[in-house]
Amino acid sequence: MTSDIVIAGGGIIGLSVALELARHGLRVRVLERGRPMAEASWAAAGMLAAEDPENPDELASLARYSRSLYPQYLSLLERLSSRRVPVRTRNAVQATRRGASFHCAPTETRSFLAPEQARLRIGALETGGRSFLWLEELSLDPRDLCAALPAAAIKAGVDLEERTAVYSVTAKPGSVQVATSAGAIAAGAFINCCGAWAGSLQSLQLAPLQAAPGPIGEAAVQPRKGQMLVVRLQDPSQLQYVLRTPEVYLVPRGDGRVVIGATVERAGFDREVQSGALHRLLALAADIWPPVQTAPIIESWAGLRPGTEDGLPILGPSAEPNCWLATGHFRNGILLAPATAAVMRGLIEGRTPEIPLEAFAPHRPACC
Ligand SMILES: Cc1cc2nc3c(=O)[nH]c(=O)nc-3n(C[C@H](O)[C@H](O)[C@H](O)COP(=O)(O)OP(=O)(O)OC[C@H]3O[C@@H](n4cnc5c(N)ncnc54)[C@H](O)[C@@H]3O)c2cc1C
Known part of the structure; x- marks a missing residue:
């Protein structure tokens, strides 16, 4: 047919x-x-990062439209497949680089957060010299999808x-x-x-x-390589929100696993994981959230984003x-x-x- x-x-x-x-x-x-x-x-x-200030402005309407469709998309997938796709986190703390501040406006789902408030939400957060946003933003584990x-x-x-x-x-x-x-x-x-x-x-x-x-x-379209690693926290409640800077993000899965990513490289179709890249990501992550330094690494991988x-x-x-x-x-x-x-x-x-x-x-x- x-x-x-x-x-x-x-x-x-x-x-x-x-x-x-x-x-x-x-x-x-x-x-x-x-x-x-x-x-x-x-x-x-x-991450369903519709409010990430690093996104191009032209993406905003498509990103917000997609976010609005997500609840029905997930329930459709769950109903048809009989498999669960649980939401892993419901909020994100977005930080600037040290010494920088945000130039974006607050929205219904994006508000400014004082450093001491940020530290109340994420214990052990290194706030020095950074500004913070509080985002209404879900994350999922793509393996569930x-x-x-x-x-x-x-x-x-x-x-x-x-x-x-x-x-x-x-x-x-x-x-x-x-x-x-x-x-x-x-x-x-x-x-x-x-x-x-x-x-x-x-x-x-x-x-x-x-x-x-x-x-x-x-x-x-050109490939943009992204390398990532996963560490395991003994106590999953230590990190309950996505924590993101322009250089690195930490995405907790709710079960102790924390995904740390990611490089953005023009490396053709190469998908090798390099120890130097993982160490740089870990150092950036530890700079804003030191507890990752003592957490064991349990997984790493690289993938190819479709870049334009x-x-x-x-x-x-x-x-x-x-x-x-x-x-x-x-x-x-x-x-x-x-x-x-x-x-x-x-x-x-x-x-x-x-x-x-x-x-x-x-x-x-x-x-x-
Ligand atoms: C490290 C990393 C982190 C990311 N984090 C996020 C995130 O937090 N949030 C987010 O929204 N996005 C994230 N992304 C981006 C997201 O993963 C991609 O934008 C998305 O998966 C692209 O989906 P796709 O279906 O276009 O591509 P793919 O998932 O790559 O699928 C393309 C498919 O086409 C197949 N194919 C290729 N050529 C042929 C052919 N000739 N014939 C038949 N089949 C073919 C391939 O085998 C592949 O299965 C991340 C990506 C990476 C790599």
């Missing part, structure tokens, strides 16, 4: 878009060259094919032909959700369209007919998944988007 939509990439973005489309009656096939949710979406810290999202998508009717790589896409009037490791597949439309690899898919347009092969939609030059996602139609892009979510793909799914469905159905999407257009000057 021919699918309405073929999606390349079974990370949080591909699967969330697939789930949204399948729930609304489309026949959707997701082609994942490895295992679903095993790349950036597995490697993430899981990794278990729930593929199961939920399958339950909603998505045809999820693992170990099937997409090589190229040929756009035709009214349809697409997708060349894969399992042979050619026809569909009504195609969405590139390949994360850090989105720029490597080829488009082969049929004459009389231009015949020169190029990356599909000229997806200007302006730090904004790429959401919309590609230059080829019937082809779409939903990628480039950089540091916020976990946060932005529900909104990405909603706006992509709107675009594909030809509706006016819920929020302005010009900043995320595939062919914006800063992007391609």
